[in-house]
Amino acid sequence: MPKLWNETIESHRDAVRAAILDATASLVADRGLAPVTMSQIAQAAGIGRATLYKYFPDVEAILTAWHERQINSHLEYLSQVRNRTVGPGQQVESVLEAYAFLSHSGPGTADFARLHQGPHVGLAQQHLRGFLADLLRQGADAGRFRRDVAPDELAAFCLHALEAASALTSRDAVLRLVKVTMTALQPPPPPHSGSGGSGS
Amino acid sequence: MPKLWNETIESHRDAVRAAILDATASLVADRGLAPVTMSQIAQAAGIGRATLYKYFPDVEAILTAWHERQINSHLEYLSQVRNRTVGPGQQVESVLEAYAFLSHSGPGTADFARLHQGPHVGLAQQHLRGFLADLLRQGADAGRFRRDVAPDELAAFCLHALEAASALTSRDAVLRLVKVTMTALQPPPPPHSGSGGSGS
Numbered sequence: 001m002p003k004l005w006n007e008t009i010e011s012h013r014d015a016v017r018a019a020i021l022d023a024t025a026s027l028v029a030d031r032g033l034a035p036v037t038m039s040q041i042a043q044a045a046g047i048g049r050a051t052l053y054k055y056f057p058d059v060e061a062i063l064t065a066w067h068e069r070q071i072n073s074h075l076e077y078l079s080q081v082r083n084r085t086v087g088p089g090q091q092v093e094s095v096l097e098a099y100a101f102l103s104h105s106g107p108g109t110a111d112f113a114r115l116h117q118g119p120h121v122g123l124a125q126q127h128l129r130g131f132l133a134d135l136l137r138q139g140a141d142a143g144r145f146r147r148d149v150a151p152d153e154l155a156a157f158c159l160h161a162l163e164a165a166s167a168l169t170s171r172d173a174v175l176r177l178v179k180v181t182m183t184a185l186q187p188p189p190p191p192h193s194g195s196g197g198s199g200s
Numbered sequence: 201m202p203k204l205w206n207e208t209i210e211s212h213r214d215a216v217r218a219a220i221l222d223a224t225a226s227l228v229a230d231r232g233l234a235p236v237t238m239s240q241i242a243q244a245a246g247i248g249r250a251t252l253y254k255y256f257p258d259v260e261a262i263l264t265a266w267h268e269r270q271i272n273s274h275l276e277y278l279s280q281v282r283n284r285t286v287g288p289g290q291q292v293e294s295v296l297e298a299y300a301f302l303s304h305s306g307p308g309t310a311d312f313a314r315l316h317q318g319p320h321v322g323l324a325q326q327h328l329r330g331f332l333a334d335l336l337r338q339g340a341d342a343g344r345f346r347r348d349v350a351p352d353e354l355a356a357f358c359l360h361a362l363e364a365a366s367a368l369t370s371r372d373a374v375l376r377l378v379k380v381t382m383t384a385l386q387p388p389p390p391p392h393s394g395s396g397g398s399g400s
């Protein structure tokens with residue numbers, strides 16, 4: 001087969017795949033997760049069930065692929081946000097704020113993720129966490145963030161904490177959530193500020 | 201019908217209901233969420249499909265009921281933890297630690313919850329958040345926690361942040377997560393500690 005033909009097939013496959021993921025996203029948004037079936041997805045994507053099964057073995061696989069696509073697009077956006085900002089402290093704050101607003105407006109993709117992957121974290125999610133961990137490491141090296149907890153653990157903490165944004169009703173509440181999360185990243189204060197064993 | 205007969209029916213219904221929820225929990229634990237069907241649940245619970253439909257209209261409703269039961273049992277446990285501890289500061293720390301270990305060992309019930317309920321938060325989840333918000337309010341009144349963010353928002357922040365425990369591999373990592381979360385609750389330091397606009 002000439003190369004052009006292969007490319008046409010390839011781009012057709014990409015288009016079908018994208019249509020399947022879009023259809024699934026809108027079904028999930030409309031009806032929640034559990035009741036989505038392969039037949040419904042095929043119908044919403046405008047393809048036959050047999051075709052759908054050529055692309056994905058089951059609903060789980062589609063949801064995982066959809067989620068990976070979401071996270072990758074978030075990651076791209078967050079990289080842009082980082083590149084617009086100078087200094088690791090400010091970069092972390094801007095990225096956390098952007099992520100909080102993604103969680104706030106999005107269809108709870110992160111929940112989703114963990115649900116479907118359980119202890120096995122998806123590749124895109126790992127990249128997202130690694131991206132944030134790098135910024136936190138630079139900030140810790142610059143004395144801006146705590147060093148008593150590894151950047152990777154802090155990154156996981158931040159991503160979870162900011163998912164609280166999905167249930168918040170105002171922009172101000174999202175900004176407060178970012179502020180509270182940023183507080184947790186500060187270096188611990190010198191040991192005299194009243195947290196001793198006074199039993200309070 | 202005599203009262204005794206009603207009570208027998210009632211306790212039989214409770215037993216069937218509990219068996220359905222148990223069966224669902226073990227199916228979900230084994231296979232993840234999306235593929236669970238009413239037939240599988242009926243089979244795992246040892247009842248007919250027709251009987252199952254007398255109890256629950258669909259998988260979604262079962263998952264919601266199961267989740268409510270989980271959260272209620274967590275809430276009961278967390279109340280005991282609180283009652284064993286003195287002073288709002290210590291109480292919050294003990295409760296957060298206990299919750300983190302529940303998330304660490306459990307099958308990610310919280311994810312689950314939000315997934316299935318979306319913006320509508322379940323009653324049990326509301327109670328859990330309210331329970332924690334009360335402790336945080338007492339701690340804020342005692343000067344132990346920050347007052348610039350409402351206790352309810354702080355409670356939501358904590359519950360989300362601690363879900364990071366579900367992916368942690370060690371007990372020490374869970375304890376570090378609790379420490380980081382507690383840091384976020386501290387009153388903001390007086391405004392001189394280097395967080396000014398130095399563009400870091």
